[in-house]
Amino acid sequence: MPNDRFEVVIVGAGLSGVAAALTLARNGVEVLVIERGDFPGAKNLFGGILYSGVLADLVPKFWEKAPIERHIVNRRWVVLDVDSQVALDLKSAHFDKPPYNNTFTALRSRFDRWFAEQAEEEGALIICETTVEGLLTEGDRVVGVRTGRDDGDVFADCVILAEGANSLLSEAAGLRRKMTPGNRVNAVKEVLALPSEIIEDRFHLEGSQGAAVEYFGGAVKGMVGSAFIYTNRDSISVGVGCLIEDYLRSKTAPYELLDEFKAHSSVAPLLRGGETVEYATKMIPEDSYDDFSDLYAAGVMLVGDCAGLVNPSIHHEGTNLAMASGVFAAEAFLEAREKQDFSRSGLESYRNRLDASWVMQDLEHYRGTVDFLRANREFVDSYPRITVELMRDYFTVDDTPKAEVRRRLMRKVRDEVNFFRLVRQLWQARKTLV
Ligand SMILES: Cc1cc2nc3c(=O)[nH]c(=O)nc-3n(C[C@H](O)[C@H](O)[C@H](O)COP(=O)(O)OP(=O)(O)OC[C@H]3O[C@@H](n4cnc5c(N)ncnc54)[C@H](O)[C@@H]3O)c2cc1C
Structure with missing residues (x-):
């Protein structure tokens, strides 16, 4: 196989891309992952809850070796007004033993790096500091990618787009509905360092137990969205995420909303003394099930956020959908490879797998939430x-x-x-x- 040709090229070493790479490499496929960040996870941000059912299938008992922060035993949903709160509080001993309700906090710069190493150990090649600038096509078929490097064209039987919410390649290829202020959330998140004993004391936790608190109503000034506080080992993730059209309507900047949330009398005592170690902003797709017409075409499949696979309901799940779609795309490729048919119909089983799974069943159920x-x-x-x-x-x-x-x-x-x-x-x- 020439150097510039792989069986599969994956754009993006996030959760979906690496799940696909790991599955493909494990099955003997020559796979190249191209990541624009300095390392996998360098450019990745999420609120902080890793839903890990698919991960546990890929790497059994991952919690014994992965750099996760805490397993969540306590979930709280809180409604705020100007100076009061009403909360629903769920704490369960069931969540305190393996597989820990498949719910962990994590910091992506650490976790994604480790996850990518698992794929590399299986034989995937991951190249960082390289941006894919466009797709190479022959007729209506995708045959590779153009990178920003000299001699940067790489050819493949199939390209898996795992580029995340900022889905420029997928949109340019006409495979994805354009972003609008009504189908994108803008989230801003801060990580505050605090000693683990203080975190455990404030949130009534022991050892590696964690808490996840989501806030609604006045916490986000009545916008469609929520605020959150998640406990890490020795830091707290705090953030807000609302529809972009609501920020525009209320003339509120996301960072102002976060500052007001942090200053609320119910919130400030939980964060007191925390030192900012990370501050970042990112988009979350909030497409509806009805937008998922073209998740694949000849020679290409879309996975994770760039396919819009985020559950926008109170469950707020994206990580598990990203990994599941990566695995399904890999399995669809393996099936297509047997027939050497990478046409649109050859890759159809990707969509069939998604449709038959909890991924599309959940997204179909919550199609009208937003x-x-x-x-x-x-x-x-x-x-x-x-x-x-x-x-x-x-x-x-x-x-x-x-x-x-x-x-x-x-x-x-x-x-x-x-x-x-x-x-x-x-x-x-x-x-x-x-
Ligand atoms: C603020 C925030 C909070 C969230 N909170 C949660 C949560 O608590 N729980 C949850 O389950 N989900 C959450 N999500 C959603 C979750 O993070 C995503 O669903 C998940 O990360 C999607 O994975 P992905 O692989 O599709 O994309 P990403 O993880 O975004 O990975 C995309 C990768 O592609 C790379 N890339 C992009 N373009 C190119 C290019 N042209 N060339 C090369 N590389 C490229 C990027 O650098 C990145 O590494 C949150 C999202 C945000 C933004």
């Missing part, structure tokens, strides 16, 4: 606020008789909530939010 919230803004704005106010007023202790308090609260609900609209919304929400 549009529902955009059309029913009370769910991100007034309903969370009213919930906090009702709880606070109900439990405020003064000399008012409880019956009078109840009457006042019922009046407030009648004044502020349109009953029939709420019933209709809840009926619709059963299919999009739950």
